[in-house]
Amino acid sequence: MRHLLTTLLLLLATAAAGQTADMERRYREIDEAIAASPTFVAQREAKIAVARRAFEQSSGSQKFDEGYRLFELYRPFVSDSAIYFLRQCIRLAEAAGDHSASVRCRSQLAIRCSNIGLYDEALNILDSIRLSGNEENLAVGTYYEAYNNVYSELSYYTRLDDMRKMYQQKVQQYEELMFRHLPPASESCLMRREQKAQAEGRLKESMRINDEWLKTVEPGSHPYALVALYRYIEYKLQRDTVQMMHWLTESVLADIRNAAMDQGSMWELANELMLRGDIGRASSYISYTCDCANRYGSRQRNWQIAPLLSHIAKNYKQQSERTTSQLWVAVAAISVLALLLLALLFFLRRRNKQLAVARNALHETNGQLAALNAELKDANGQLSEKNAQFAVLNAQLTESNRVKEEYIGRFMSLCSQYIDKLDNYRKMVNKKMKNKELDELFQMSKSTELKEKELEELYENFDTVFLHLFPNFIDDFNALLQPDMQIHPKENRLTTDIRIFALIRLGFEDSSKIAEFLHYSVNTIYNYRARIKNGAVCNREQFEKLVKTL
Numbered sequence: 001m002r003h004l005l006t007t008l009l010l011l012l013a014t015a016a017a018g019q020t021a022d023m024e025r026r027y028r029e030i031d032e033a034i035a036a037s038p039t040f041v042a043q044r045e046a047k048i049a050v051a052r053r054a055f056e057q058s059s060g061s062q063k064f065d066e067g068y069r070l071f072e073l074y075r076p077f078v079s080d081s082a083i084y085f086l087r088q089c090i091r092l093a094e095a096a097g098d099h100s101a102s103v104r105c106r107s108q109l110a111i112r113c114s115n116i117g118l119y120d121e122a123l124n125i126l127d128s129i130r131l132s133g134n135e136e137n138l139a140v141g142t143y144y145e146a147y148n149n150v151y152s153e154l155s156y157y158t159r160l161d162d163m164r165k166m167y168q169q170k171v172q173q174y175e176e177l178m179f180r181h182l183p184p185a186s187e188s189c190l191m192r193r194e195q196k197a198q199a200e201g202r203l204k205e206s207m208r209i210n211d212e213w214l215k216t217v218e219p220g221s222h223p224y225a226l227v228a229l230y231r232y233i234e235y236k237l238q239r240d241t242v243q244m245m246h247w248l249t250e251s252v253l254a255d256i257r258n259a260a261m262d263q264g265s266m267w268e269l270a271n272e273l274m275l276r277g278d279i280g281r282a283s284s285y286i287s288y289t290c291d292c293a294n295r296y297g298s299r300q301r302n303w304q305i306a307p308l309l310s311h312i313a314k315n316y317k318q319q320s321e322r323t324t325s326q327l328w329v330a331v332a333a334i335s336v337l338a339l340l341l342l343a344l345l346f347f348l349r350r351r352n353k354q355l356a357v358a359r360n361a362l363h364e365t366n367g368q369l370a371a372l373n374a375e376l377k378d379a380n381g382q383l384s385e386k387n388a389q390f391a392v393l394n395a396q397l398t399e400s401n402r403v404k405e406e407y408i409g410r411f412m413s414l415c416s417q418y419i420d421k422l423d424n425y426r427k428m429v430n431k432k433m434k435n436k437e438l439d440e441l442f443q444m445s446k447s448t449e450l451k452e453k454e455l456e457e458l459y460e461n462f463d464t465v466f467l468h469l470f471p472n473f474i475d476d477f478n479a480l481l482q483p484d485m486q487i488h489p490k491e492n493r494l495t496t497d498i499r500i501f502a503l504i505r506l507g508f509e510d511s512s513k514i515a516e517f518l519h520y521s522v523n524t525i526y527n528y529r530a531r532i533k534n535g536a537v538c539n540r541e542q543f544e545k546l547v548k549t550l
């Protein structure tokens with residue numbers, strides 16, 4: 001029973017680790033996509049440029065088709081441009097006497113207006129449309145869809161219960177009319193059928209609709225992003241966090257790679273990350289989607305993002321304050337440790353003086369013992385051997401003290417420099433916070449350049465002090481290796497391999513301690529040690545013992 005429980009726990013732990021690794025991979029893909037966003041935007045702008053030339057060079061019905069194509073290209077990209085080309089299509093349709101096309105484009109214009117928060121404008125456009133009864137089903141269906149869309153938006157955002165009830169009645173009324181005229185497999189019908197099933201708690205039915213909808217879109221396309229977003233909602237309602245986050249990131253990636261500026265999935269992802277405590281990544285993503293919303297020109301999307309942006313900024317500030325407090329605690333701990341090291345240094349020096357006095361007294365005693373009779377020669381010989389051993393130990397202690405004094409001095413200097421750097425960094429952070437330069441401060445805190453620079457300086461200081469203490473260490477170390485395994489680093493610098501064995505020479509035998517100092521994994525340190533020992537001229541088991549004597 002115990003064995004079975006242990007196996008089950010191991011399986012669960014392995015699965016959890018795999019899920020975490022998969023999500024980290026997905027986040028890296030999103031970060032890479034955001035970094036490549038200018039390329040995706042340039043690709044869409046190139047398509048738009050081609051379509052614009054075709055629009056300018058065409059005439060008649062072809063000009064209408066090219067104008068509508070431009071509207072489709074601009075629809076998720078720039079709201080004002082999408083509206084502009086819809087107006088051009090309306091003008092062309094009315095000039096050609098195509099009432100169905102005019103109704104369809106006017107209805108699309110109303111949908112665009114309601115989607116960016118222009119509800120009065122949307123209703124005025126729809127109220128100006130007069131159906132003659134001879135329009136195509138697609139035009140009539142789009143007309144009812146536009147009414148359904150604007151009343152859905154009004155129902156969602158109103159704070160008056162009686163108005164919400166009236167809007168919901170109109171939503172249902174126009175939804176039924178829309179279903180009569182639009183194809184059942186159209187995006188609009190599938191989306192609203194899924195929404196309705198979700199609202200009524202029919203999750204199996206809503207998932208079936210989403211499966212049907214998913215088959216109609218191309219993976220990675222902009223419509224795919226919308227289907228993936230609704231699939232995220234499906235799994236969220238089912239409390240399946242693994243699938244939920246998978247489909248949410250699918251939607252985010254599709255939006256970014258299609259240069260969609262009107263995004264719903266990215267701010268959802270930022271909210272999920274904020275709830276999970278990943279404030280840094282949430283702040284990065286919400287800033288990106290906020291920039292996209294500003295480029296798109298949707299005040300409605302800005303309304304949705306603003307509370308979340310404020311909440312993330314507040315959490316980010318709290319986290320920054322906690323980090324600052326932790327830094328102060330670390331500085332205090334380092335100061336206490338420095339005082340302890342000073343006390344230890346004082347104690348060691350005092351002990352050295354006592355040992356020197358004892359050594360002098362012992363030499364005097366040996367002189368007196370030399371004058372004693374032959375019966376004491378055996379005892380004197382034994383005492384001489386002990387004196388020789390003591391001298392060896394004393395030499396080792398002297399060497400150890402020299403190394404410690406050198407490293408303690410360098411450590412105190414580094415501590416002082418680090419305290420100055422922390423104080424300068426604190427002043428800089430304080431100044432930027434006073435000036436409200438939060439974006440710049442955020443970019444600085446996100447960069448790892450400071451950490452990498454400090455690590456490089458730490459390694460350089462370590463190399464300099466070590467080679468000062470052991471100037472022949474590299475030559476002696478290479479003498480223990482086969483010719484093809486010998487290492488010849490640059491002047492006054494150690495390679496990672498030599499630096500590991502330099503730490504071993506100083507008494508760091510534990511791979512985990514070495515890994516912590518060098519910022520590598522324990523497995524990496526183990527592999528380095530194994531590779532070097534395999535190239536030793538002596539027994540590999542004796543190699544590290546010989547290194548400690550260099």
